[in-house]
Amino acid sequence: MFGNRRLTRGWLIAALIITLLAGIVPATVCAAPPATSASPQHVVLTWEGDPRTTQTIAWQTSAPDTGGRVQYAEVTLARAFPETAATAEARAELLPAAGGSMVVHWATLTGLKPGTHYLYRVGDGFGWSEPRSFTTAADRITGFKFLVFGDTQSDRYDLWREVLRQAFAANRDAAFLTVVGDLVEAGQDYDQWDAWFDAAREVIAVIPVMPLTGNHETYTPLWGERSMPTLFTAQFRLPANGPDGLKGQVYSFDYGNVHFVMLDSQAREEARFVPDMLERQKAWLEKDLAASDKLWKVVFFHKPPYHSKTARSNDDVRTAFVPIIDRYRADIVFNGHEHVYARTFPLREGAVATGPAEGTVYVTTGRGGAKAHGDMHANDWHAVYYNPRNEPNYLVATVTDSRLSVAVFTLGGDLIDSWQIEKGR
Ligand SMILES: [Fe+2]
Structure with missing residues (x-):
């Protein structure tokens, strides 16, 4: 997820290790986990619209907002995420959270086929969450x-x-x-x-x-x-x-x-x-x-x-x-x-x-x-x-x-x- 950030984080970790070896920063400072995450978390499905043809997806990242989007495609037998996937731009809202703000991103996918399995992933256009799937409601539900x-x-x-x-x-x-x-x-x-x-x-x-x-x-x-x-x-x-x-x-x-x-x-x-x-x-x-x-x-x-x-x-x-x-x-x-x-x-x-x-x-x-x-x-x-x-x-x-x-x-x-x-x- 978030390859560009992983690179940045990698440099930060390397810098901290060097600092620790130099005996400048106490080890306890590095032991504390980060309070927030830049990776997509709290991914949640809801419906703002018709369950047959829409799917709303929200997720959260730590601030600042670097943009959010959803990629989605019908489920296929292919192992890789489909290259033909469509993209939906997300809206965003800042949330007050202890230790720093969080950003809620959400997008409603529209024009979906009823009764269909879709694969999706969320991210910022550079890195993506693990793919997940959802199923739209059928037109005629028995x-x-x-x-x-x-x-x-x-x-x-x-x-x-x-x-x-x-x-x-x-x-x-x-x-x-x-x-x-x-x-x-x-x-x-x-x-x-x-x-x-x-x-x-x-x-x-x-x-x-x-x-x-x-x-x-x-x-x-x-x-x-x-x-x-x-x-x-x-x-x-x-x-x-x-x-x-x-x-x-x-x-x-x-x-x-x-x-x-x-x-x-x-x-x-x-x-x-x-x-x-x-x-x-x-x-x-x-x-x-x-x-x-x-x-x-x-x-x-x-x-x-x-x-x-x-x-x-x-x-x-x-x-x-x-x-x-x-x-x-x-x-x-x-x-x-x-x-x-x-x-x-x-x-x-x-x-x-x-x-x-x-x-x-x-x-x-x-x-x-x-x-x-x-x-x-x-x-x-x-x-x-x-x-x-x-x-x-x-x-x-x-x-x-x-x-x-x-x-x-x-x-x-x-x-x-x-x-x-x-x-x-
Ligand atoms: Fe209550």
């Missing part, structure tokens, strides 16, 4: 899988690495994954994202991640201070079709016959910046769901309106979002925040509905990281309740023309829950 992870926030990200690796190893055909908010403990602390991306790197460079924000994405390193989740929106390049002031963190997209909607439940944390954020989302959600003709409608937001913690009922979110979800009969709502796995009966207007066709199933996803909570309990609306105190868990959702099924596993592979909704056109 079935697909997506993976859902609960809060991954941790003081250690090894369990996030393990559960993601395990889920992907068992579901290499998954189209994409998502995390239901609280990806990191303090979302405005770059170091935590550094650890999160490193833990996820084997998977998120191969299938897209379409995450949403939680309350912890608004936390700054100065505990108690809140911010808009600007590190989240800078690092994940997501559809910009949300309401004004919330673009990139509130969005919707279609994959196959499913309409996915990602909302932001952090009214309290973001009140200083967007005081009417729930009102803006209500108006946008109403229009967004009304405009969709997809068979399945799946909604995500972080704080559960049907909760497990007595002293935390999230009434503001419930009042804002649930009547619209009821009106448009969303099939499933995935939430996070509580680190338990809890599935409700189909609900409508707060009461148990006669069946899934008449209501919405609310799923609190569990945990994708090290953090577990003890002060939770099942409520009357819960059909299944499980607190993953011992190990993280993950969800596998499988969609066909007439069925949406969900299976929930522990990291160790035990089945926690399995259920499905049937539907005909």
